[in-house]
Amino acid sequence: MVGTELLDLGPQARVLAGLVVAVPDARLADRTPCPAYTVGDLLGHLAGLCIAFRDAARKDLGATTDTAPGPVAPVLSSGWREELPGVLDELAGAWRDPVAWTGTTRAGGVDLPGAVAGVVAVDELVVHGWDLARATGQVYAPDPDALRASYAFLSEAAAEGDRGGGIFGPVVPVPEDASLLDRVVGLSGRDPLWTPSAR
Numbered sequence: 001m002v003g004t005e006l007l008d009l010g011p012q013a014r015v016l017a018g019l020v021v022a023v024p025d026a027r028l029a030d031r032t033p034c035p036a037y038t039v040g041d042l043l044g045h046l047a048g049l050c051i052a053f054r055d056a057a058r059k060d061l062g063a064t065t066d067t068a069p070g071p072v073a074p075v076l077s078s079g080w081r082e083e084l085p086g087v088l089d090e091l092a093g094a095w096r097d098p099v100a101w102t103g104t105t106r107a108g109g110v111d112l113p114g115a116v117a118g119v120v121a122v123d124e125l126v127v128h129g130w131d132l133a134r135a136t137g138q139v140y141a142p143d144p145d146a147l148r149a150s151y152a153f154l155s156e157a158a159a160e161g162d163r164g165g166g167i168f169g170p171v172v173p174v175p176e177d178a179s180l181l182d183r184v185v186g187l188s189g190r191d192p193l194w195t196p197s198a199r
Helices: 010-021 039-058 080-094 114-136 144-159 180-187
Strands: 104-107 110-113
Touching: 010 039, 010 080, 010 114, 010 144, 039 080, 039 104, 039 114, 104 114, 110 114, 114 144, 114 180, 144 180
Parallel strands: none
Antiparallel strands: 104 110
């Protein structure tokens, strides 16, 4: 995790917000690379995790940080198109405070160092950005710093055999000359060649 402290989540949050506002309502029931989630489910999950990691950064521990992700996706609010970019901005703002990266905090019901929580938040934004872009046919260009941090985090987890307690699927091998984004996607347990029509 060295070198990831105080990483600005803002650029990647803005990339993801741009993807969110471009999702047509007609795509909300479409499949995503997350087998259990439709596009609408994924947006609901993103809203919940942004709030959880925002509050984790603020050390504002309670219901939003104590609840582990369940098998049922959060209900997507009717105002998601305006609300989700707002919480993405709040998430990035919370992690700009150096104190967020220190001490211990909690997210998903798990206590962890602040620096680790920050990197997990970055990884969530990068990987779920790919999920959303791929599911909705959008071009995806993640923030380079966030992408490198996600790769370092996932590589370390893979090397240690720590797959996040089942959060990630098995690593999907990619060609040696694969892009950094494809490497991140493969390390996250996703197939970089996934398309909505794939079975």
